[in-house]
Amino acid sequence: MKTSEVRERYIKFFEASPRDHKQIKPAPLVLPEDPTTLFTSAGMQPLVPYLLGEEHPKGKRLVNSQPSIRMQDIEEVGDNRHTTFFEMLGNWSLGDYFKDEQLAWFYEFLTSEIGLTKDRLWISVFEGGGQVPKDIESAEIWKKIGIKESRIGYYSAKKNWWSRNGTPSKMPIGDIGGPDSEVFYDFGEELKLHENSPYAKQKCHMNCDCGRFLEIGNSVFMQYKKVAEGKLEELPNMNVDFGGGLERITAASIDSPDVFEIDVMKDIIDGLEKITGKSYQEKKNIVPFRIISDHLRAATFLANDGVLPSNKQHGYILRRLIRRSAVKLRDMEGSIHENAFDKAIDKVFDSYEDHYLDLKNRQNVKKVLSDELKRFTNTLEKGLREIKKIDTIDARKAFDLYQSYGFPLEITAEIFSERGQAIDINRFQKEFEKHKEASRSTSAGVFKGGLADESEETIRFHTATHLLQAALRKVLGENVIQKGQNISGQRSRFDFNYPKKLTENELNKVESLINEIVEKNLPVKKKLMKRTEAERTGAIHAFGEKYGEEVSVYYVGKTLESAFSREFCGGPHVSRTSQVGRVKIKKQDKIGANTVRIYLVFDN
Ligand code: SER
Numbered sequence: 201m202k203t204s205e206v207r208e209r210y211i212k213f214f215e216a217s218p219r220d221h222k223q224i225k226p227a228p229l230v231l232p233e234d235p236t237t238l239f240t241s242a243g244m245q246p247l248v249p250y251l252l253g254e255e256h257p258k259g260k261r262l263v264n265s266q267p268s269i270r271m272q273d274i275e276e277v278g279d280n281r282h283t284t285f286f287e288m289l290g291n292w293s294l295g296d297y298f299k300d301e302q303l304a305w306f307y308e309f310l311t312s313e314i315g316l317t318k319d320r321l322w323i324s325v326f327e328g329g330g331q332v333p334k335d336i337e338s339a340e341i342w343k344k345i346g347i348k349e350s351r352i353g354y355y356s357a358k359k360n361w362w363s364r365n366g367t368p369s370k371m372p373i374g375d376i377g378g379p380d381s382e383v384f385y386d387f388g389e390e391l392k393l394h395e396n397s398p399y400a401k402q403k404c405h406m407n408c409d410c411g412r413f414l415e416i417g418n419s420v421f422m423q424y425k426k427v428a429e430g431k432l433e434e435l436p437n438m439n440v441d442f443g444g445g446l447e448r449i450t451a452a453s454i455d456s457p458d459v460f461e462i463d464v465m466k467d468i469i470d471g472l473e474k475i476t477g478k479s480y481q482e483k484k485n486i487v488p489f490r491i492i493s494d495h496l497r498a499a500t501f502l503a504n505d506g507v508l509p510s511n512k513q514h515g516y517i518l519r520r521l522i523r524r525s526a527v528k529l530r531d532m533e534g535s536i537h538e539n540a541f542d543k544a545i546d547k548v549f550d551s552y553e554d555h556y557l558d559l560k561n562r563q564n565v566k567k568v569l570s571d572e573l574k575r576f577t578n579t580l581e582k583g584l585r586e587i588k589k590i591d592t593i594d595a596r597k598a599f600d601l602y603q604s605y606g607f608p609l610e611i612t613a614e615i616f617s618e619r620g621q622a623i624d625i626n627r628f629q630k631e632f633e634k635h636k637e638a639s640r641s642t643s644a645g646v647f648k649g650g651l652a653d654e655s656e657e658t659i660r661f662h663t664a665t666h667l668l669q670a671a672l673r674k675v676l677g678e679n680v681i682q683k684g685q686n687i688s689g690q691r692s693r694f695d696f697n698y699p700k701k702l703t704e705n706e707l708n709k710v711e712s713l714i715n716e717i718v719e720k721n722l723p724v725k726k727k728l729m730k731r732t733e734a735e736r737t738g739a740i741h742a743f744g745e746k747y748g749e750e751v752s753v754y755y756v757g758k759t760l761e762s763a764f765s766r767e768f769c770g771g772p773h774v775s776r777t778s779q780v781g782r783v784k785i786k787k788q789d790k791i792g793a794n795t796v797r798i799y800l801v802f803d804n
Contacts, residue, residue, distance in 0.1 A: 201314065201450060201453040201454065202450070202462075202463045203287075203446060203447065203450045203462055203463055203464045203551070204551075204554070204555070206314065206446060206449055206450045206453060207265050207287070207289070207446055207555070209309075209313045209314070210263075210265070210289045210309060210313070210444075210446075210449075211223055211263055211264070211265065213305075213308075213309050213313050214261075214263040214291045214305070214309075215263065219261070219301075219305060220261055221261040221262060221263040221291055222258040222259055222261060222262055222263070223262075223263050223264055224258055224262050224263070224264045225264070226243075226264050226265065226266045226267060226556070227240050227245065227246040227266065228240065228505050229267055229268075229269055229501060229502060229505045229507075230502075230505055230506075230507060230514055231245060231246065237364070238269075238271070238513060238514055238517065239268070239269035239270075239271070239514070239517075240266065240267070240268055240269070241268050241269060241270050241364075242266070242268060242288060242290075242364070242443055243264060243265075243266035243268070243288045243289075243290030243292075243441075243443055244290065244292070244420075244422075244441045244443070245364070247262070247292060247294075247441075248376065249732060250292075250294050251292075251294065251376055251422050251435070251437075251439050251441065252376065252425070252435065252436075253295075253435065253436040253437055256294055259294075260293060260294045260295060260296035261291075261292070261293060261294075261296055261297070262290075262291065262292045262294070263290065263291045263292075264290055265287050265288070265289050265290070265446060265555075266287065266288045266290055267285065267286075267287055267501060267556055268285070268286055268287065268288050269284055269285050269498060269501075269502075269517075270284060270286070271284060271517060274610075277490060277491050277494050277495070278486075278487040278490050278491050279411060279490075280411050280457050280458040280459065280460070281411065281414055281448060281451075281457070281458070281459050283447065283459065283494045283497075283498075284494055284495065284498045284521070285494065285497050285498035285501055286445055286446065286447050287445075287446035287447065288443045288444065288445065288446065289417075289442075289443070289444040289445075289446050289449070290441070290442060290443050290444075291305075291440070291442045292439065292440060292441055292442070293439055293440035294437060294439055295436070295437025295438060295439060297440065298421070298438050298440060299337055299338055299341055299381075299419075299421060299440075300341055302419050302440045302442060303338065303341045303342060303345065303381065303419060304341070304345055306383065306417055306419060306442065306444075307321075307345050307383075310383070310416070310417075310449075314449060314452070314453050315453065316385060316452055316453070318346060318347075319348075320385055320386040320387075320388075321347060321351065321383055321384070321385065321386070322351045322352075322353070322383070322384040322385075322386055322406050322413060323339075323342050323347055323351060323352045323353070323381060323382070323383055323384070324352075324353050324354070324355050324359060324360055324381065324382045324384070324406050324407065325338045325339050325342075325352065325353075325354055325355075325360060325379075325381045326338075326354070326355070326357070326360040326361060326379035326380065326381075327354035327355055327356055327360070328354075329356060329357050329368075330357075330368055330430075330432070331431075331432050332361075332368075332379060332424070332432070334354065335354075335360075335379050335381065335421075338379075338381045338421075339352050339354075342381070353405065353406055353407075355407060359382075359407050360379060360380055360381070360382065361377060361378070361379055361380065362377055362378065362379075362380045362418065362420040362422075362441075363375050363376065363377025363378075364377075365377075368424075368426065368432060369430075371426040372426070373426050373427065373428065373429075374425065374426065374427075375425070375426050376422055376424065376425050376426075376435060377420075377422065377424055377426070378420050378421045378422045378423040378424055378439075378441075379420075379421055379423075380418050380419060380420040380421065381418070381419050381421075382406075382415050382417065382418045382419075383415070383416055383417045383418075384406045384413040384414060384415050384416065385413065385414045385416050385448075385452040386412065386413055387411075387412055387413070387414065387455075387456075387457040388412070411457060412457070414448050414451065414452060414457055415445070415448070416444060416445060416448045416449050416452055417442065417443070417444035417445070417449070418442065418443050418444070419440060419441075419442045420440070420441040420442070420443070421438065421439075421440060422435070422439040422440065422441045423435055423438050423439065445459075447459040447462055447464070447465070450462040450463075460489070460490050460493065463551070464497075464548075464551040464552075465493055465494075465497075467547045467550065467551060468493040468496065468497060468544050468547045468548065469489050469490075469493050470547075471543040471544060471546070471547045472489060472492060472493065472540060472543065472544060473489075474543070475537050475539055475540045475543050476529070476532065476533050476537055476540060478532055478533065485532060488528040488529075488531060488532050489532075491524065491525070491528050492525045492528050492529060492544070493544065495521040495522070495524055495525045496521075496522075496525050496541065496544040496545065496548070496569075497544075497548050498521050499518055499521045499522050499525070499569055500544075500545050500548040500549070500557070500565055500569070501548075501552075501556070501557070502514070502517070502518045502521070503518065503561075503564070503565040503568040503569060504556070504557050504558065504561050504565055504679060505679060506678075506679035506680070506681055506697060508568060508697055508794050509522060509568070509572040509575075516608070518572075519572060519608060520608045520610060520611070522569055522572045522573060522576070523572075523576050523606065523607070523608055523611060524608075524610070524611055524614075525541075526573055526576055526577065526580065527580075527611055527615075530580065536573070536577060541566070541569050541570055541573055542566050542570070545562070545565055545566050545569060546562075549562050549565075558677055558678070558679070560676070560677045561677050561679060564677070564679070564698070564699050567699035567700065567794075568699060568794060571699070571793045571794070575606065575793075576606045579604070579605040579606050580605070580606075582605060583601060583604070583605025583606065583607050586601065586604075586605060587601065587607075587612070587615060592621065593612065593616045593621055593623050594623070595623065595624060595627045595628040595631055596631070598612045598613070598623055598628050599628060599631050609623075609625065609628050609629070610625075613625060653688070653689065654772060655689045657689035657690070657802075658687055658688060658689050659772050659773060659774055660774055660779060660780045660781060660802075661687045661688070661689070661691065661692040661800065662687055662692075662771075662772070662773055663724055663756075663773045663774045663777070663779075663780050664692055664714065664780050664783050664800055665685055665687060665692045665694055665800070666754065666756065666765045666767055666769070666773070667713075667714045667717055667718070667756065667764070667765055667777070667780070668692070668694055668710070668714060668783075668798065668800055669681075669682055669694070669696070669740065669765065669767070670740075670756070670764055670765035671709075671710045671711075671713040671714050671717075672696060672710055672798075673740075674713060675706055675709045675710050675713065676698060676702070676706065679697070680696050680697060680698060681696060681697060681740065682694065682695070682696055682740075683695040683696055683697055683795055690801070691786065691799050691800060691801045692799070692800040693797060693798075693799055693800075694797070694798050694799075694800065695791065695795050695796070695797045695798075696795070696796060696798075697794050697795060698794065698795070698796040699793070699794050700790065700796075701788055701790050701796060702788060702796065707785050707788070710785065711783070711784055711785050714783055715782050715783065715803075717756065717764050717777050718777045718778060718780050718781065718782060718783070719777075719778070719782075720777065721776050721777055721778040722756050722757050722758070722764065722776065722777045723756075723757070723758065723775065723776055723777075724754065724755075724756050724773045724774055724775055724776060724777060725754070725755055725760075726752050726753070726754050726755075726771060726773075727752065727753050727755065727760060728750055728751075728752050729750070729751060729752075729753055730749065730750060730751075731747050731748065731749055731750065731751050734751050734753050734768065737753065737760055737761075737766055738766060739753045739755070739766035739767055739768055740765075740766065740767045740768070741767070741768035747768060751768050752768070752769065752770060752771070753766055753767065753768055753769070754766075754767055754769045754771060754773055755767075756777060781802055781803075781804075782802070782803040783800050783801065783802055783803055784800070784801060784802075784803040785798055785799070785800055786799040786800065786801045787799050
């Protein structure tokens with residue numbers, strides 16, 4: 201089956217009666233207000249308030265497929281089943297159905313909808329521990345469904361407890377979690393995958409990580425909240441939080457233990473094979489092809505969501521993915537074919553244009569990735585020559601390699617570990633953080649109000665700037681976001697992420713959209729809201745900015761839902777758009793690889 205077919209079948213299956221789930225929109229990859237992780241890494245992340253008991257507007261049964269990033273798996277990428285980016289099929293019961301229905305439905309989905317063989321399914325359940333009893337109930341349900349007892353195994357919290365932070369002892373106070381039951385698909389000993397694995401001498405079992413068993417789904421019984429060290433309390437509701445790897449289920453559907461064989465990955469690899477003239481079938485190319493295709497898919501999604509390469513946080517991860525792909529391509533080819541990145545990005549867009557990726561962004565994404573590739577390839581060869589000269593790597597030298605030649609620490613670590621030398625990542629990181637602090641302070645404040653004064657003109661320009669941002673997002677795509685602003689009584693200066701100057705036509709569209717709203721004389725209103733609630737409205741806010749529990753959202757339009765513009769903002773603003781008066785774009789400048797600056801003035 202194709203990936204899109206598995207996704208569609210899953211959602212339809214859970215929407216259909218008697219399951220009656222409502223599909224919810226997937227969250228963006230960057231959840232700016234969730235300080236617990238850099239990226240959305242599970243479908244449940246945006247649902248925490250509802251798992252804690254709040255009512256969800258769509259009801260108690262929800263389903264979706266959530267693009268996710270798990271950077272903790274990056275070291276594993278290259279084997280047959282780990283990727284940094286993946287889609288997680290998810291269904292949730294918010295205090296509605298529980299184990300009986302969940303396990304039976306997932307089983308029915310796998311066997312009837314996907315056609316997996318019942319006798320190749322293996323099941324793990326929680327063996328109990330602390331306050332939480334052994335999950336005999338789930339094991340009994342699986343037996344009733346028809347799974348042989350010999351294929352059901354009990355494991356400790358390390359394997360069969362799920363929270364965002366791991367086992368109960370690792371959960372911070374307030375975190376939620378519960379025991380879970382995982383389903384594995386068995387690709388059979390005849391594949392001898394575990395011959396090459398560190399587990400070769402052990403008796404093979406579901407969790408032995410040799411590659412014979414592929415975990416394809418996890419039903420978490422989200423029932424507990426940590427209230428004190430060593431103390432869990434039951435949540436008001438017994439919830440189900442199910443997550444299944446779309447790529448892995450698709451691999452099982454084509455009877456392959458290798459997720460790089462499924463259509464969406466194979467297409468990228470095929471494209472790269474054509475460009476590079478190298479074959480994926482050749483043993484030495486397998487790992488690099490897997491790494492490059494995974495990393496460029498993840499990078500495409502990140503750039504599509506507005507992340508730009510930089511030396512901190514999300515941007516640093518994107519940089520690392522791009523630069524590691526470059527190093528692997530260069531290793532394989534001896535040089536980097538200039539069209540390799542574009543080809544991979546095209547393949548990703550072709551596979552996901554109906555899901556998640558906005559076609560309007562295709563050229564931008566290419567530009568973001570190729571600019572970053574250029575920045576790196578300018579110094580790559582010199583850096584590699586420098587690396588050859590280094591006998592023993594240490595933190596200082598690794599740091600210099602990043603500063604002078606753009607080698608992210610992790611790439612340097614990888615190159616030296618291939619030579620049998622380890623570097624102390626923690627010590628290096630401390631040095632790195634010091635540097636990042638210094639560069640951060642120079643860019644601090646870009647998201648602050650940016651008003652020079654509170655004169656009438658300045659306030660009019662402030663509202664005009666909100667209209668400008670909303671109009672830019674409508675014309676250029678929703679990944680456009682403010683990078684800086686400076687407003688005086690004479691003009692508004694607004695910086696945003698975009699790789700090239702706007703065309704005449706785009707400028708005209710933006711300008712007339714603003715003036716249309718000005719002429720409609722829409723109300724400009726402020727609403728104080730809980731931060732989490734405000735985020736759900738889709739109001740624009742700065743990535744990584746610290747907001748309080750309560751925020752004020754300014755919106756332009758009759759209602760918050762139908763508003764033309766919604767932004768987290770402290771004000772002040774005019775009260776109706778006609779007070780802004782007509783505006784025009786005076787000029788635009790490209791002020792960085794990915795930043796455009798626009799000057800807005802009154803059109804008197
Ligand atoms: N939250 C669980 C997971 O990520 C199940 O959805 O595995």
